[in-house]
Amino acid sequence: AQKVTQAQTEISVVEKEDVTLDCVYETRDTTYYLFWYKQPPSGELVFLIRRNSFDEQNEISGRYSWNFQKSTSSFNFTITASQVVDSAVYFCALWNTGNQFYFGTGTSLTVIP
Amino acid sequence: GAGVSQSPRYKVAKRGQDVALRCDPISGHVSLFWYQQALGQGPEFLTYFQNEAQLDKSGLPSDRFFAERPEGSVSTLKIQRTQQEDSAVYLCASRRSETQYFGPGTRLLVL
Numbered sequence: 001a002q003k004v005t006q007a008q009t010e011i012s013v014v015e016k017e018d019v020t021l022d023c024v025y026e027t028r029d030t031t032y033y034l035f036w037y038k039q040p041p042s043g044e045l046v047f048l049i050r051r052n053s054f055d056e057q058n059e060i061s062g063r064y065s066w067n068f069q070k071s072t073s074s075f076n077f078t079i080t081a082s083q084v085v086d087s088a089v090y091f092c093a094l095w096n097t098g099n100q101f102y103f104g105t106g107t108s109l110t111v112i113p
Numbered sequence: 114g115a116g117v118s119q120s121p122r123y124k125v126a127k128r129g130q131d132v133a134l135r136c137d138p139i140s141g142h143v144s145l146f147w148y149q150q151a152l153g154q155g156p157e158f159l160t161y162f163q164n165e166a167q168l169d170k171s172g173l174p175s176d177r178f179f180a181e182r183p184e185g186s187v188s189t190l191k192i193q194r195t196q197q198e199d200s201a202v203y204l205c206a207s208r209r210s211e212t213q214y215f216g217p218g219t220r221l222l223v224l
Binding site for chain 1: 153154155156157158161169202206213214218220
């Protein structure tokens with residue numbers, strides 16, 4: 001069975017602080033993909049990043065960085081120097097090349113000016 | 114357009130009414146998905162199309178839910194005899210390679 005756990009339901013930080021969103025996944029498949037999506041109040045899920053199970057290289061894109069560790073089945077997301085525009089719900093998702101994505105329950109991030 | 118579009122964006126229905134939700138995927142995307150997102154939850158899979166073929170409908174919660182994609186592009190999710198528990202956001206996504214791209218969703222409220 002596939003499962004994604006985002007233990008942090010809500011996080012509040014003050015602008016310019018760094019924040020890390022946690023994601024832990026479960027799968028027995030050796031080939032899978034992990035994703036992060038951002039859902040602003042408008043409701044649309046915005047794709048942020050995709051990693052496959054064979055590539056554990058961490059990635060940085062501007063203020064965003066991702067830490068993929070197969071040993072702990074984690075795919076954490078860090079926002080550096082947070083901004084008010086980062087306020088949204090963030091979802092981690094798993095795809096094992098089947099027909100569906102498996103989403104976590106999301107982490108609601110509020111950045112306070 | 115460049116992204117996935119959905120209509121209507123908001124729908125209020127009386128209990129027992131039938132509703133139809135439309136999805137226009139990104140042009141050329143073969144795979145199309147429908148998800149249901151309850152308040153405070155992540156999206157839950159409903160059904161999957163490859164072109165016009167519905168390959169997986171295991172997530173549809175009851176036989177009141179029906180989806181179609183007759184020409185392999187636009188898709189419609191139909192809910193018959195709506196119930197209050199059907200109130201949710203219905204998200205459509207289309208896929209290129211390994212990534213699903215989502216529309217803005219239709220927020221359905223059943224009174």
